[in-house]
Amino acid sequence: MFLTQFQKVGQALFQRGMVSSQSGNLSIRMGDRLIITRRGSNLGALQEKDLIETGINRNDRATPLASIELPVHRSIYQTTQARAIVHAHPTHVVALSMAEKEIFSDKLEVFYMLGKVPVVGWGMDVKPGALSDVISVALQEHHIVAVHGHGTFAVGPILDEAFNSTTLLEECSEILCLMKSMRI
Numbered sequence: 001m002f003l004t005q006f007q008k009v010g011q012a013l014f015q016r017g018m019v020s021s022q023s024g025n026l027s028i029r030m031g032d033r034l035i036i037t038r039r040g041s042n043l044g045a046l047q048e049k050d051l052i053e054t055g056i057n058r059n060d061r062a063t064p065l066a067s068i069e070l071p072v073h074r075s076i077y078q079t080t081q082a083r084a085i086v087h088a089h090p091t092h093v094v095a096l097s098m099a100e101k102e103i104f105s106d107k108l109e110v111f112y113m114l115g116k117v118p119v120v121g122w123g124m125d126v127k128p129g130a131l132s133d134v135i136s137v138a139l140q141e142h143h144i145v146a147v148h149g150h151g152t153f154a155v156g157p158i159l160d161e162a163f164n165s166t167t168l169l170e171e172c173s174e175i176l177c178l179m180k181s182m183r184i
C-alpha cells in the first residue's frame with residue numbers, strides 16, 4: 001500500500017536527475033518503526049522488496065538491508081515531528097552548498113515559503129550516514145536543509161510534501177547559480 005507513494009516520488013526524483021541509479025533514499029514513519037528504501041536501491045524503479053521496515057530506536061534482522069543513510073533518518077524521526085523524509089542530490093543545490101553557508105535570496109519570492117535554507121556540515125565528515133545530529137537539529141526549524149557538498153534532506157507529513165520542498169529548492173538554486181554567473 002505504501003509502494004505506490006514511494007514509486008511516485010522515486011520516479012519523479014530520478015526523472016529530474018536529482019538521484020542517480022543508486023543514490024538517494026526515502027522513508028516514512030510508522031509509530032516507532034520506519035519504512036526506508038533498501039541500501040543501493042534504484043529510486044527510479046522501486047519494487048516491494050526495496051522497502052525495508054525496521055525500528056527507529058532499535059535494530060532487528062532487517063536493519064542491515066536499510067539505506068546507508070538510516071542513522072540520519074532515525075535521528076530525524078527521534079528529534080522532529082517529521083512523518084516522511086526525502087534525501088536527494090539536486091545538482092544546483094549541491095553546487096551552491098560548496099559556496100554558501102545558507103541558500104537564500106531576497107530577490108526570489110519563493111524563499112518566503114522556504115525560508116533561509118541552512119547548509120550544514122562545513123568542515124565536517126560528510127560521508128553517507130554521518131552528520132545525523134546537525135541535520136536533525138536543523139530540521140527542527142526548517143522543512144529542508146542542504147549538506148555541504150552532498151545533497152538535501154527534506155521532511156514533511158507525507159513523501160509528496162518533502163519532494164515538493166526538494167524540487168522548489170532545486171529550482172531556486174538553479175536560478176541563483178545563473179544569477180551568480182551573470183553577476184546579478
Ligand SMILES: [Zn+2]
Pocket residue numbers: 023024087088089128150151
Ligand atoms: Zn546522499
